[in-house]
Amino acid sequence: MYLRRLKVRNLKLLRDVEISFERNGEVRPWTVFVAENGLCKTALLQAIAMAASGPTLASELADVASLPDRRHPEEETLIAAEFSLGRENHRLRQYPGFDKRPIRPPTVDCELTTQHGWREFKGWSSYGDKDRQWPSDMAADPLREARREQLPYWFVAGYGVDRSLPPPGGTRRTDLFSDPIKQRLENLFDQRKLTATGFSDFLETDLAHAYNHALIKVLLADKLLPRITEVRMRHPSQKVRSVQEIRESHLFHFEQGGASVPIPTTWLSRGYQSTIAWLADLIGQFLLEAGTEVDPRRMEGLVLIDELDLHLHPTWQAALIPALKHVFPKLQFIGTTHSAMLLPGLVQDEVLLLKQDEEGNVVVEPAPASPALMTGSEIFESFFGIHHLYPDKLGQDLQRFGYLASNPYRSDDEEREMGVVLNRLKKEGVEPGWTPVARQKPTVAKPRPSSKRRVTPGQRAAPKRVRAGRTGRKKR
Numbered sequence: 001m002y003l004r005r006l007k008v009r010n011l012k013l014l015r016d017v018e019i020s021f022e023r024n025g026e027v028r029p030w031t032v033f034v035a036e037n038g039l040c041k042t043a044l045l046q047a048i049a050m051a052a053s054g055p056t057l058a059s060e061l062a063d064v065a066s067l068p069d070r071r072h073p074e075e076e077t078l079i080a081a082e083f084s085l086g087r088e089n090h091r092l093r094q095y096p097g098f099d100k101r102p103i104r105p106p107t108v109d110c111e112l113t114t115q116h117g118w119r120e121f122k123g124w125s126s127y128g129d130k131d132r133q134w135p136s137d138m139a140a141d142p143l144r145e146a147r148r149e150q151l152p153y154w155f156v157a158g159y160g161v162d163r164s165l166p167p168p169g170g171t172r173r174t175d176l177f178s179d180p181i182k183q184r185l186e187n188l189f190d191q192r193k194l195t196a197t198g199f200s201d202f203l204e205t206d207l208a209h210a211y212n213h214a215l216i217k218v219l220l221a222d223k224l225l226p227r228i229t230e231v232r233m234r235h236p237s238q239k240v241r242s243v244q245e246i247r248e249s250h251l252f253h254f255e256q257g258g259a260s261v262p263i264p265t266t267w268l269s270r271g272y273q274s275t276i277a278w279l280a281d282l283i284g285q286f287l288l289e290a291g292t293e294v295d296p297r298r299m300e301g302l303v304l305i306d307e308l309d310l311h312l313h314p315t316w317q318a319a320l321i322p323a324l325k326h327v328f329p330k331l332q333f334i335g336t337t338h339s340a341m342l343l344p345g346l347v348q349d350e351v352l353l354l355k356q357d358e359e360g361n362v363v364v365e366p367a368p369a370s371p372a373l374m375t376g377s378e379i380f381e382s383f384f385g386i387h388h389l390y391p392d393k394l395g396q397d398l399q400r401f402g403y404l405a406s407n408p409y410r411s412d413d414e415e416r417e418m419g420v421v422l423n424r425l426k427k428e429g430v431e432p433g434w435t436p437v438a439r440q441k442p443t444v445a446k447p448r449p450s451s452k453r454r455v456t457p458g459q460r461a462a463p464k465r466v467r468a469g470r471t472g473r474k475k476r
Contacts, residue, residue, distance in 0.1 A: 097140025155301030321345030
């Protein structure tokens with residue numbers, strides 16, 4: 001599934017918001033929301049996930065009673081969306097309500113509503129009429145049917161901020177196969193841990209090999225995560241005889257000082273785990289649904305990720321989105337971030353800013369320019385409202401002291417100010433390390449001597465010479 005348009009009304013602080021996820025009539029593959037804390041970034045991702053789930057599954061995922069805008073308890077909460085379906089798996093996909101496969105993948109419109117005090121959604125979905133492709137059953141609710149029957153190739157997955165790798169053998173088979181569609185979204189709603197590398201413990205032998213191959217391909221492509229040279233995962237058919245063998249059944253090999261060092265997955269840093277976990281889970285969910293090997297470059301669907309930059313070093317953040325664009329060209333990603341380092345991988349229409357208007361409502365604004373063409377200082381100023389490199393008072397004092405100390409022509413007032421600033425810095429334990437230059441008196445330029453001849457009193461000035469023919473009469 002791909003998201004084309006979203007409309008939200010009276011959901012928390014989202015009073016009336018409409019967002020397009022298209023570019024020149026086609027689905028835009030990347031959208032990242034940037035905003036301060038508390039301005040509904042996560043709420044927007046969850047609203048998209050609920051719209052893609054249908055009313056029954058959405059009611060199971062969300063705390064519905066917490067969603068209505070408490071400032072307007074008498075008004076209805078609405079989530080409406082338009083989705084489209086990918087062409088790659090059109091011949092394999094079932095379309096509830098169609099006796100014959102439509103010529104092209106149709107669009108799907110859906111709507112969810114709830115009210116203050118309700119514990120569930122009511123809603124509907126239907127095929128769009130843009131292509132004039134009508135189902136044989138006009139009363140069909142395609143999203144509800146697709147979710148109820150667990151139909152493949154209606155793919156959407158969501159990832160929250162609780163992203164870590166499970167220990168080998170730590171995933172139960174019932175967790176994996178009971179309701180895979182719901183499982184793909186629960187992490188975004190803080191309801192469960194990710195299966196992630198646990199897929200290798202339960203997939204059939206051929207599919208487990210395909211999973212390992214795809215994961216290695218993704219992690220090693222474009223240096224998505226630095227220093228990883230090899231990934232090894234034991235298949236459950238291999239017998240283990242000790243706790244040590246269980247722990248080391250999932251190993252990531254790292255380049256350390258020219259050598260390759262194997263590290264168990266649960267020993268990895270948070271930065272590695274937070275990214276490997278959702279990537280490993282995403283690939284596993286695709287293969288579980290398809291039942292066969294799928295090239296990551298041919299995977300289609302919608303992926304929602306909260307805090308893309310979670311636990312990542314700025315160098316990794318800068319490389320993350322370009323690498324994902326290359327590895328998953330047919331996936332649509334919608335995410336959130338607080339990181340300026342992540343934005344240079346995006347162009348102007350791929351970044352949306354969430355702000356509050358005078359009434360406290362969250363509104364959506366386009367990016368002022370393409371972050372891919374901006375300097376770091378310009379990104380901080382345009383997207384995060386940081387207008388200088390020293391946002392705190394201590395940094396401003398240090399900068400001011402440096403200016404005054406290096407100015408030999410500082411005034412008496414500036415000399416006193418420099419002493420006050422230096423005392424404040426020392427009280428905070430900051431030693432500037434600069435010795436003020438000696439003061440100098442400003443050089444006063446001497447007046448240049450006049451070129452005119454001076455005339456003393458009693459002296460007559462010499463008459464000016466007059467060139468002949470200029471002022472006299474003209475000779476005849």
